[in-house]
Amino acid sequence: MKIDLHEKRIPIIKIGNYLIVSIQVDMHDKLAIQLQSQILDEIEKTGAKGVLIDISVLEMVDSFIGRMLSGMASMASIMDTAVVIVGMQPAVAITLVELGLEMPGVDTALNMENGMEMLEKRLREEDNETFESH
Amino acid sequence: MSEKHNITNIKKRIDRIEDILAAVAAGDLDARINSETEDDLSGIEAAIDLLIDDLTDELKQREKMQKEVEDKLSKIQEQQKTIVQQQEDLLELSSPVSKVWDNVLILPVIGTLDSQRTQIMMENLLEKIVETGCTISILDITGVPTVDTQVANHLLKTVTSARLLGAECIISGISPAIAQTIVHLGIDLSSIKTKATLQDAMIFAMRQNKRTDDIKLQSLYINPNEKEE
Numbered sequence: 001m002k003i004d005l006h007e008k009r010i011p012i013i014k015i016g017n018y019l020i021v022s023i024q025v026d027m028h029d030k031l032a033i034q035l036q037s038q039i040l041d042e043i044e045k046t047g048a049k050g051v052l053i054d055i056s057v058l059e060m061v062d063s064f065i066g067r068m069l070s071g072m073a074s075m076a077s078i079m080d081t082a083v084v085i086v087g088m089q090p091a092v093a094i095t096l097v098e099l100g101l102e103m104p105g106v107d108t109a110l111n112m113e114n115g116m117e118m119l120e121k122r123l124r125e126e127d128n129e130t131f132e133s134h
Numbered sequence: 135m136s137e138k139h140n141i142t143n144i145k146k147r148i149d150r151i152e153d154i155l156a157a158v159a160a161g162d163l164d165a166r167i168n169s170e171t172e173d174d175l176s177g178i179e180a181a182i183d184l185l186i187d188d189l190t191d192e193l194k195q196r197e198k199m200q201k202e203v204e205d206k207l208s209k210i211q212e213q214q215k216t217i218v219q220q221q222e223d224l225l226e227l228s229s230p231v232s233k234v235w236d237n238v239l240i241l242p243v244i245g246t247l248d249s250q251r252t253q254i255m256m257e258n259l260l261e262k263i264v265e266t267g268c269t270i271s272i273l274d275i276t277g278v279p280t281v282d283t284q285v286a287n288h289l290l291k292t293v294t295s296a297r298l299l300g301a302e303c304i305i306s307g308i309s310p311a312i313a314q315t316i317v318h319l320g321i322d323l324s325s326i327k328t329k330a331t332l333q334d335a336m337i338f339a340m341r342q343n344k345r346t347d348d349i350k351l352q353s354l355y356i357n358p359n360e361k362e363e
Contacts, residue, residue, distance in 0.1 A: 086300065090260030093295040102294045109300035110267055 010035050012042045017049040018119060020112075024057050032068045039072060043081050050119035051076055054112060056087030066101040073106040082107065082122050086115040147175055151182060163190040229255040231262040231271075238339045239268045240332075244277030252288035259292060263301045270342055271296060272335045276307030286321045293326050302327065302342070306335035 010031070013020045019042055021035070039051060053069065055061070061069075073083040084107045096103065109115035150167060157165040166186065169179040229251070231241045241259050263271060273292065275281075281289075289305065296303040306329040308316075316323060329335040 085298075088299050090257065090264055090295070090299065093260060093298040094256065094291075096298055097291045097295045103298060107300075108298055110263065110269060111300075114267075114269060114300060 010038070012039060014042075014046050014048060017123070018116070019043065019046065019048045019051045020054070021051065022054040022057075026060070027058065027065050029064055032065050036068055036072050036075075040075060040079070043076060043079055048081055049123055051081055051083045052086050052112060052115045052119070053083065054086045055092070056089065056111075058092060059089065061088075061092045061096060063099050063101060066096050066099065066103070070101065070103040070106050073103075077105075082119055084109050084115040084118055087111055144175060147179070151179060154186075155182070158186050158189070163193065225251060225254055229258050231258050233262075233266055233268060234336075235340065235343070237268050237270055237343050238336070239263065239266065239271040240274060241271060242274045242277065242332075246280070247278055247285045247288070249284060249288060252285065252292070256288070256292040256295065259303075260295055260299060263296060263299055269301050270339045271301055271303050272329075272332065272339060273303055273305045274307045274332045274335070275305060275312070276309070276332065278309075278312070281312045281315055283319050283321065286316055286319065286323075290321075290323070290326065304329055304335045304338060306330070306332050 010021060010023055010025070013022075019039070021039060023035075025031075027035075039053075042048070043051065053072075055069075058065075069085060073085070076083045085103075086109045088108060107118060109118050147169070154165050154167050163186070166183050167179040168183070169176045229241065229243070231239055234240045239259070239262060241255065243255065247255075259271060259273075262268075273289070275289075278285075293303040293305070304327045305323075308328055308330075327338070329338055
């Protein structure tokens with residue numbers, strides 16, 4: 001991974017088939033765009049089957065970040081990777097809904113554990129499907 | 135001589151009238167002329183006395199009325215305070231969120247919904263979902279008499295927000311009247327899981343629970359096999 005001293009980077013951790021992204025700083029637009037391409041690059045490099053994005057620390061999500069998150073989910077899904085957004089705060093959820101950003105098609109989970117279960121379940125379902133079709 | 139005396143006498147009496155009127159004007163309502171002689175001037179004096187009497191009565195009555203009004207006002211203000219307090223209490227009381235089973239929350243809604251109440255309800259529910267980590271919540275609207283566009287919109291928002299948190303929200307107890315209004319208003323509730331009764335919703339929630347439990351069990355049993363392979 002390239003290290004850029006001038007930019008704050010959000011660490012992307014690979015565990016098994018999954019990537020875990022924990023956003024611990026306030027997101028600004030530039031960082032969000034950077035994170036988006038960073039995650040997609042990492043998906044390509046590692047061949048991860050699922051991405052968990054933990055936003056439990058984010059207290060404020062504006063329309064841009066919201067769109068970025070839902071956009072990333074659809075981009076990743078084209079690359080055959082499921083994205084689960086984890087730990088959204090109630091206030092953030094209300095704000096997003098008021099903004100009209102209901103994020104259809106994006107999976108969400110209450111916490112990391114639930115998110116992980118969700119990904120496992122989905123992977124297993126996909127496995128079963130491919131098994132049955134063969 | 136007697137004429138001059140008369141004139142000075144009259145002057146004195148006029149002076150007295152003036153004094154008395156000045157005293158009354160200054161606020162001394164007990165001042166009276168109380169003339170003892172009987173002549174042309176005494177009629178005027180008596181009339182002035184009468185006027186002062188009337189004025190005194192009037193003023194007293196006004197004071198009394200003012201006091202009454204003030205009393206009533208303070209009473210009304212007190213009642214207003216009680217009403218506001220009770221409204222706040224009612225708002226808190228009217229949206230209890232309770233955990234009824236592993237992973238299942240219930241929010242029974244009773245009475246008419248307005249935007250303020252739905253807002254508080256929604257916040258309560260979301261807070262509770264995060265606090266308890268329950269992934270299924272049931273919104274029971276059996277006790278809601280009518281639903282309009284705004285309320286339906288709020289319900290939709292609640293369900294969508296819960297989904298964004300990662301929890302599923304089921305609406306139960308939609309009465310025929312509400313179903314009719316919702317369809318007539320052209321509100322699309324197809325994206326929301328709705329169940330006829332609270333019982334059905336509970337059964338659905340338990341099934342959902344069981345499914346996740348099955349998967350947990352499966353993953354426990356499948357993993358060792360995979361290792362063997």
